[in-house]
Structure formats: structure tokens, C-alpha cells
Amino acid sequence: MTTTYYVATTLDGFIADEHDSLDWLLSQEQDEDGALGYDAFLRGIGAIAMGATTYCWVRDHLAESGESWPYDLPCWVFTHRDLEPVGERITFTSDPVPTVHAAMVRAAGDQGVWVVGGGDLAGQHADAGLLDEVVVHVAPVTLGAGRPLLPRPLDLRLVEHGRNGAFACARYEVVGRR
DSSP states (O other): OOEEEEEEETSSSSSEOOOOOOOHHHHHOOOSSSOOOHHHHHEEEEEEEEEEEHHHHHHHHHHHHOOOOOOSSSSSOOOOSSOOOSSSSSEOOOHHHHHHHHHHHHHHHSSEEEEEHHHHHHHHHTTTTOOEEEHHHHHHHSSSSESSSOOOOOEEEEEEEETTTEEEEEEEEEEOOO
């Protein structure tokens, strides 16, 4: 079982702009079945960890688009706010990452745990020694400011790399804290 931070970032290391917008990401060409693609990744996932800001972005995007909650997996949303579920199998928690991670691993069975975002939540997993890998898709965009990719000093080891549409993508093993 692997815990993976699977994420897209701008060339200058931001996962969202200063207004938490992902417009920069949604305009980029990618192949969900291509190198380090989303579809293959998601087939190996059994549970999801998500920060409140990411959850609110997904919720608002779904409300705009009329789409429904895209995941049929158990999802833990780390938050200190009172939020309403927009789909099935969503658990809101303010418990520490190690406590929740144990529940996510049990729920995932022999599949992985996906840390969707944000960067601080991935960092909390890394701080607890619970983040195994980072899979990052780097877009040919710079923002100059926004939400950082991973606001922690970590040592990583490149395991795989490729190109997926407009993105340079890479899989890194988390070696440890720097």
C-alpha cells in the first residue's frame, strides 16, 4: 500500500493561484491514459485524503458545472470548518493525520491512498513519515504566487518521468525530511 501525493503544478511550483483558482490547469492539454496518467493512477487507489480548500474548490466547480461528485471511494476531508457533503462516502475530520491515515489504509485494503491536495496536507503526511511518493505533472505556466506545491523540505528520488500532453511529469519516491 502506497500513499501518493498525485498533483499538477505550475513551472514555478504553485498548485493554485492566489484566489485558489485552477483555471491555469484546466486549459492545458493532457492525456488521461498517457504517461503517469490519471485513469491508470486512479484504478490503484482505494481511499482519498483531501484538504478543505481543495474540497471547497471541487464542490464549487461541481455546482457550476452541474456534475456530481466524481469519486466512489471513501474520502476524508481534513478541515476545522463545518462543511456539507456533496457526495457519498465523505468523512470530515480534524483528527491528526496519523490517526486518519490508519483508517484510510484500512479502507483502501490492498490499494493506495491518494493525497489529493493541498500541499500542506501532503506535507503533514510527510512530516508523519506517511507519504511514500509524489507524482507531479508540471504545466508550462507560471503564476508568480499562489498555493505552494509542497511547503516542506524533503529529499526525493526520481523513479520515473515522461511527457503527457503539455505536461512534464515525474514520479518521485520520498526519501525523507531534508
